[in-house]
Amino acid sequence: VMALRHYTLDFSLSAPVDSASTVPGLLSIFHEQEMTEIVHDTRGHGYLATLVGKNGRAFLSSLSPQLLNALETKLKALLNGNITRIKRLPALVRGAKVDRYLPTTDGRLVEYDIDRLVYEEESAYQNIKIFHSKQFGNILVLNGDVNLAESDLAYTKAIMGSGKENYAGKEVLILGGGDGGILAEVVKQKPKMITMLEISFLVIDGCKMHMRETCGDVLDRLKGDCYQILVEDCVPVLKKYVKEGRMFDYVINDLTAIPITTEPEEDSTWEFLRLILDLSIKVLHPSGKYFTQGNSVNMTEALSLYEEQLGNLSCPVDFSKEVVCVPSYLELWVFYTVWKK
Amino acid sequence: VMALRHYTLDFSLSAPVDSASTVPGLLSIFHEQEMTEIVHDTRGHGYLATLVGKNGRAFLSSLSPQLLNALETKLKALLNGNITRIKRLPALVRGAKVDRYLPTTDGRLVEYDIDRLVYEEESAYQNIKIFHSKQFGNILVLNGDVNLAESDLAYTKAIMGSGKENYAGKEVLILGGGDGGILAEVVKQKPKMITMLEISFLVIDGCKMHMRETCGDVLDRLKGDCYQILVEDCVPVLKKYVKEGRMFDYVINDLTAIPITTEPEEDSTWEFLRLILDLSIKVLHPSGKYFTQGNSVNMTEALSLYEEQLGNLSCPVDFSKEVVCVPSYLELWVFYTVWKK
Numbered sequence: 095v096m097a098l099r100h101y102t103l104d105f106s107l108s109a110p111v112d113s114a115s116t117v118p119g120l121l122s123i124f125h126e127q128e129m130t131e132i133v134h135d136t137r138g139h140g141y142l143a144t145l146v147g148k149n150g151r152a153f154l155s156s157l158s159p160q161l162l163n164a165l166e167t168k169l170k171a172l173l174n175g176n177i178t179r180i181k182r183l184p185a186l187v188r189g190a191k192v193d194r195y196l197p198t199t200d201g202r203l204v205e206y207d208i209d210r211l212v213y214e215e216e217s218a219y220q221n222i223k224i225f226h227s228k229q230f231g232n233i234l235v236l237n238g239d240v241n242l243a244e245s246d247l248a249y250t251k252a253i254m255g256s257g258k259e260n261y262a263g264k265e266v267l268i269l270g271g272g273d274g275g276i277l278a279e280v281v282k283q284k285p286k287m288i289t290m291l292e293i294s295f296l297v298i299d300g301c302k303m304h305m306r307e308t309c310g311d312v313l314d315r316l317k318g319d320c321y322q323i324l325v326e327d328c329v330p331v332l333k334k335y336v337k338e339g340r341m342f343d344y345v346i347n348d349l350t351a352i353p354i355t356t357e358p359e360e361d362s363t364w365e366f367l368r369l370i371l372d373l374s375i376k377v378l379h380p381s382g383k384y385f386t387q388g389n390s391v392n393m394t395e396a397l398s399l400y401e402e403q404l405g406n407l408s409c410p411v412d413f414s415k416e417v418v419c420v421p422s423y424l425e426l427w428v429f430y431t432v433w434k435k
Numbered sequence: 436v437m438a439l440r441h442y443t444l445d446f447s448l449s450a451p452v453d454s455a456s457t458v459p460g461l462l463s464i465f466h467e468q469e470m471t472e473i474v475h476d477t478r479g480h481g482y483l484a485t486l487v488g489k490n491g492r493a494f495l496s497s498l499s500p501q502l503l504n505a506l507e508t509k510l511k512a513l514l515n516g517n518i519t520r521i522k523r524l525p526a527l528v529r530g531a532k533v534d535r536y537l538p539t540t541d542g543r544l545v546e547y548d549i550d551r552l553v554y555e556e557e558s559a560y561q562n563i564k565i566f567h568s569k570q571f572g573n574i575l576v577l578n579g580d581v582n583l584a585e586s587d588l589a590y591t592k593a594i595m596g597s598g599k600e601n602y603a604g605k606e607v608l609i610l611g612g613g614d615g616g617i618l619a620e621v622v623k624q625k626p627k628m629i630t631m632l633e634i635s636f637l638v639i640d641g642c643k644m645h646m647r648e649t650c651g652d653v654l655d656r657l658k659g660d661c662y663q664i665l666v667e668d669c670v671p672v673l674k675k676y677v678k679e680g681r682m683f684d685y686v687i688n689d690l691t692a693i694p695i696t697t698e699p700e701e702d703s704t705w706e707f708l709r710l711i712l713d714l715s716i717k718v719l720h721p722s723g724k725y726f727t728q729g730n731s732v733n734m735t736e737a738l739s740l741y742e743e744q745l746g747n748l749s750c751p752v753d754f755s756k757e758v759v760c761v762p763s764y765l766e767l768w769v770f771y772t773v774w775k776k
Contacts, residue, residue, distance in 0.1 A: 100443070104529045104536065132473060134487050144485045146475050181579075183536055184544040186527065188445045194543075195445065195524055202535075202546040203525040204765070207733055229732050229767045238522075245767065248760065391570050392548055419589065419762040424545070426570045426586065426762060 097190035101162055105180035107173065113141035116172045123164050192225070196240055198425045199390035206422075208233070213300040220350075222296055224304045230422040232304045234273050236297070236350055242273045243422035244307035250275040252418040252429045253346055253385050261285045264343040267377065269328045269370065271348040272297035274309025280346075281312055281321060288321035289342075291328040298325070332373035341379045347371075347386035368403045371432075375409050380434050384411075388428035391417050397428055410435040438531035442503055446521035448514065454482035457513045464505050533566070537581055539766045540731035547763075549574070554641040561691075563637055565645045571763040573645045575614050577638070577691055583614050584763035585648035591616040593759040593770040594687055594726050602626045605684040608718065610669045610711065612689040613638035615650025621687075622653055622662060629662035630683075632669040639666070673714035682720045688712075688727035709744045712773075716750050721775050725752075729769035732758050738769055751776040 121131060121143075128148035136142050166182060184205070187194065194208045206227055213224035223235040231244030242249055251257060253276060261283035268276050268290040280288055292298055302313035316323040324331065328349070347370065371384075378384055389396045404413050413432045420427050462472060462484075469489040477483050507523060525546070528535065535549045547568055554565035564576040572585030583590055592598060594617060602624035609617050609631040621629055633639055643654035657664040665672060669690070688711065712725075719725055730737045745754050754773045761768050 102441070102527060102529060104534070106530050106532070132475060132485070134473060134485055136487065137490065139490070142485070142487070144473070144475055144483070146477065146483070149478065149480070179534060181534065181536070183527070184538050184542050186443060186524070186544065188443060189447050190445075191447070193445065193520060193522065195522070197525050200548060201525050202548060203527065204545045205543040207541060207543060207766075245760075419586075419760055421760040421767060424765050425548075 098188045099185040100188055101185050102183045103162070103166060103169070103180065104183055105169070106178050107176050108178050109176055111173060111176065116169075117141055117143075119172045120165065120168055123161065123168055127161060196235065196238065198423075199239075200392040200425060202425075204424050206230075206233070212304050215296045215300060217294050217296040219294055222294070222300055224300050227422070231307050233422055234297070234301060234305060239350065240422055241350065242275060242305075242308065244305055245421040246275070246308070246423075247279075248418055249387070249420045249427075250279050250308075252416065252420075252427075253348060253387055254279060255383065255385055255431060256416060256418075259344070259383065261344065265341070265379075266344045266346065267291070267342040267374075269332075269345070269347045269349050269374070271346070273301045273305050274298070274313040275305075276346055276348055277321060277323070278308065278310045278312045281318065285320055290321065290323045291326055291331050292323060293325070293327050295325045298323070329369065329373070332370075332377060336373060336376045340377055341382070342377055343379050343382045345374045345378050345382065345384045347374060347384065364399065364403065367400070368406060371403060372407050372409075375407055375411060375432070375434065378434065382433070384432040386430050386432070388415065388430050390423075391426040391428050400430075404430075404432060439529045440526040441529055442526050443524045444503070444507060444510070444521065445524055446510070447519050448517050449519050450517055452514060452517065457510075458482055458484075460513045461506065461509055464502065464509055468502060537576065537579065539764075540580075541733040541766060543766075545765050547571075547574075553645050556637045556641060558635050558637045560635055563635070563641055565641050568763070572648050574763055575638070575642060575646060580691065581763055582691065583616060583646075583649065585646055586762045587616075587649070587764075588620075589759055590728070590761045590764075590768075591620050591649075593757065593761075593768075594689060594728055595620060596724065596726055596772060597757060597759075600685070600724065602685065606682070606720075607685045607687065608632070608683040608715075610673075610686070610688045610690050610715070612687070614642040614646050615639070615654040616646075617687055617689055618662060618664070619649065619651045619653045622659065626661055631662065631664045632667055632672050633664060634666070634668050636666045639664070670710065670714070673711070673718060677714060677717045681718055682723070683718055684720050684723045686715045686719050686723070686725045688715060688725065705740065705744065708741070709747060712744060713748050713750075716748055716752060716773070716775065719775065723774070725773040727771050727773070729756065729771050731764075732767040732769050741771075745771075745773060 124145050129145045131143040131145045134142040192208055192211050194205050196206055198204055207229055208225045208227050210226045211223060212226050212232060215222045220237045225233045225235060227233050233243040234241040261280050264285045266280055266285050266288040270292055271277060271290050272292040272294055277288060277290055298313050301309055374384055388400060404411055411432050412435055413430055416429050417426050418429055465486050470486045472484040472486045475483040533549055533552050535546050537547055539545055548570055549566045549568050551567045552564060553567050553573060556563045561578045566574045566576060568574050574584040575582040602621050605626045607621055607626050607629040611633055612618060612631050613633040613635055618629060618631055639654050642650055715725055729741060745752055752773050753776055754771055757770050758767050759770055
């Protein structure tokens with residue numbers, strides 16, 4: 095099955111146009127291509143016609159770039175002086191083998207320079223895809239959301255405190271982080287011990303193979319000189335740490351924005367978020383820091399709700415935030431630093 | 436005139452589908468909305484129908500989000516197990532008052548979070564627009580190309596040598612730079628003198644009013660303690676400087692990617708580029724540096740051609756390049772540093 099290229103001409107007019115004065119001129123272009131129109135009865139709501147090519151192929155599949163040029167030129171001539179704006183948009187490709195449209199968090203249509211799918215697995219938790227992008231390298235996409243690309247060291251730096259922290263000799267806890275980006279960067283600073291709690295072995299496995307620019311070789315084994323990766327749901331482990339009175343100098347929450355585990359106590363996404371936050375703050379050393387990603391800077395309501403949660407924790411905290419440009423996100427992203435009051 | 440929201444359902448199938456088995460089920464959804472179909476003769480090339488609402492309004496304007504949900508659900512049920520991918524794309528808005536689609540240099544469709552046009556002028560050289568974006572602040576757009584947004588300090592830093600240079604006490608020449616970003620940042624480093632050659636007074640005027648985050652107050656007057664702005668075509672001025680034997684420690688070429696002047700000697704864009712490069716290198720101190728923006732990292736052919744030009748200059752040069760993420764560009768961008776061998 096061939097992908098369909100859907101061309102759109104976007105224009106706006108300074109005054110209404112009578113279809114009788116423009117339509118015949120436009121139709122002549124299609125008639126030259128031996129296309130025939132069926133005019134629909136819109137009862138005065140504008141003019142609508144469907145054009146079908148001579149071999150029965152529909153309007154869209156018959157449109158060549160030359161025909162589009164002719165259409166645009168003719169439209170400009172016919173509506174001379176009345177056009178305030180005219181532009182041909184890049185074709186929308188439908189039914190393509192690889193999906194290049196990964197909308198932003200704030201719902202905008204963006205086309206990625208994705209040319210192939212390099213990994214796909216359906217885990218018990220989520221759909222895992224790794225795409226190749228010409229400019230961003232490989233991109234990890236979980237349940238349709240862009241998580242991290244090999245170009246996105248800016249994400250890892252931001253969620254580690256933007257270069258203002260010193261991890262040498264410290265106890266570090268990473269929640270999620272299956273792409274290995276944070277682990278690979280923290281390891282370089284020679285911490286005392288990093289514990290990483292990642293629920294999905296398949297994410298680790300895919301990234302180990304296809305996100306080497308991000309993870310280097312830290313995912314090649316689950317245990318290194320100064321780190322251990324536990325392939326487990328973080329909630330029960332955090333609860334155990336709380337019971338044992340374990341403390342960390344840094345807790346880095348790199349879980350996906352939408353939680354994927356289902357613990358009995360979570361009535362909603364927000365309650366789950368608060369549960370994770372509460373447990374994380376409980377295992378945080380009094381002088382420690384908790385880092386997390388927030389959301390798109392345009393998701394002002396979600397960000398406000400999150401900040402509200404920070405005021406509802408069993409232990410009072412303060413926070414700061416930073417707006418960072420993560421290359422593959424195509425939208426600015428908010429990161430939080432949280433500490434005990 | 437209302438903007439039109441164009442919804443698209445993108446899906447792909449693992450096997451061909453007989454329209455007789457799926458179409459009646461789908462049509463029932465439209466019939467419930469009292470829409471009627473006209474079926475087109477595609478002579479075996481698939482199924483094509485146009486649906487018109489009961490009041491004569493066409494298919495698209497009658498589609499409510501509820502109807503789209505119903506359509507998607509029904510399609511999933513009818514094609515159960517045969518769908519490899521299905522996704523509703525964010526609506527393509529056509530005929531909107533403000534154009535939100537500014538395609539990338541490599542021709543991808545991207546929708547900006549633009550909510551209004553704050554400035555527009557048609558100069559002798561180009562169309563100048565400044566849009567407001569929720570996340571990027573104001574964005575300067577010249578002839579439809581995104582030039583710089585208030586969020587784009589990364590661009591200015593990159594074209595100044597990424598923080599590795601010391602401009603204190605230096606002679607600096609800026610070509611273009613009408614948004615004032617480079618001027619504002621270099622001024623902070625107390626150079627001996629900055630000369631900026633910007634052809635368009637209207638660009639300066641628009642940015643002075645609407646790009647304050649970028650230019651601060653440096654555009655408020657054309658002369659400051661350590662800078663002067665000459666509102667002139669850079670080519671004749673550069674030629675005069677060459678004749679006079681003037682030298683600069685830094686030459687920063689911030690001209691738009693596509694040249695806007697028409698000098699008699701330029702047979703093509705590339706010849707013009709080489710002319711500017713040649714003149715710039717001639718006024719560059721032997722130990723000086725020339726900085727410029729290149730192109731999207733995906734425009735590999737254009738980048739190669741540019742690098743070829745660097746080998747054809749009257750004075751032999753070496754160069755290095757860096758890939759930088761400029762927030763509002765939505766594509767990675769290449770910057771060059773050039774110096775005399």
